[in-house]
Amino acid sequence: GQNIDQPTEMTATEGAIVQINCTYQTSGFNGLFWYQQHAGEAPTFLSYNVLDGLEEKGRLSSFLSRSKGYSYLLLKELQMKDSASYLCAVRDSNYQLIWGAGTKLIIKP
Amino acid sequence: GAVVSQHPSWVICKSGTSVKIECRSLDFQATTMFWYRQFPKQSLMLMATSNEGSKATYEQGVEKDKFLINHASLTLSTLTVTSAHPEDSSFYICSASSLAGDSSEQFFGPGTRLTVL
Numbered sequence: 001g002q003n004i005d006q007p008t009e010m011t012a013t014e015g016a017i018v019q020i021n022c023t024y025q026t027s028g029f030n031g032l033f034w035y036q037q038h039a040g041e042a043p044t045f046l047s048y049n050v051l052d053g054l055e056e057k058g059r060l061s062s063f064l065s066r067s068k069g070y071s072y073l074l075l076k077e078l079q080m081k082d083s084a085s086y087l088c089a090v091r092d093s094n095y096q097l098i099w100g101a102g103t104k105l106i107i108k109p
Numbered sequence: 110g111a112v113v114s115q116h117p118s119w120v121i122c123k124s125g126t127s128v129k130i131e132c133r134s135l136d137f138q139a140t141t142m143f144w145y146r147q148f149p150k151q152s153l154m155l156m157a158t159s160n161e162g163s164k165a166t167y168e169q170g171v172e173k174d175k176f177l178i179n180h181a182s183l184t185l186s187t188l189t190v191t192s193a194h195p196e197d198s199s200f201y202i203c204s205a206s207s208l209a210g211d212s213s214e215q216f217f218g219p220g221t222r223l224t225v226l
Binding site for chain 2: 033035040041042043044045087096097099100101102
C-alpha cells in the first residue's frame with residue numbers, strides 16, 4: 001500500500017529552527033509537495049521537490065532523497081504565525097497526490 | 110499563483126436536502142479538478158478526481174451516487190451532496206491543476222464548510 005509518515009505534532013520556540021520529516025512509500029514518484037494549513041482554512045502551497053537535494057526559499061527549505069523515500073521541511077527564524085499544520089504529499093505514478101496526516105506545529109514565545 | 114474559488118464558503122442545510130458546491134479556476138484552464146473532504150483534526154481525504162468532459166473517478170468508499178461531480182468546462186466543477194445527513198458535515202475543498210505550462214502543483218480553493226442539521 002501507499003503510505004506517508006510524518007510526526008503528529010511538534011513544538012518549537014519563536015526565533016528557532018524546526019525540521020519536519022516526512023517518509024513515504026508510494027507506487028511511483030512524480031514529486032513531493034509541502035503545504036501549510038491553518039485551522040479552518042484550505043492548504044497553501046509551500047514547496048515542490050522532484051529531484052534530490054535542497055530547495056531554499058527565504059525562511060523555508062525543503063529537502064528530498066528519493067533513494068531513501070525521505071523529505072524534510074526546514075523552517076528558520078520561526079514566527080508565531082508559523083503555527084499551523086504542515087502536510088507532506090507525494091504524487092504517485094498515476095499523478096495522484098498521496099497525503100500525509102499532517103504535522104501540527106506549535107510555536108511558543 | 111493561480112486562483113481557485115469555491116462557492117459557497119459555508120452552508121447550513123436540513124437533513125435530506127441536496128447541496129451544490131462550485132469550484133472555479135479563475136485565471137487558468139483546469140484540466141483536472143480534485144475534491145477533498147476534511148474532518149476536524151484529520152488530514153485531507155481525496156474523494157474524487159475529475160477531468161473536463163469525462164466522468165469523475167471516485168476513491169474507494171466514496172459513494173458516487175451521493176456525491177455527484179460534474180466537470181463540464183475547463184474552469185468549473187461542481188460537487189452535489191445529495192440527501193445530506195449530519196455525518197456529511199465536513200470541510201469540502203477543491204483543487205485544480207493544469208497540464209499546460211510549467212504548473213506542477215494543485216491550486217486549492219478556500220473550502221466550503223457544510224453543516225447538516
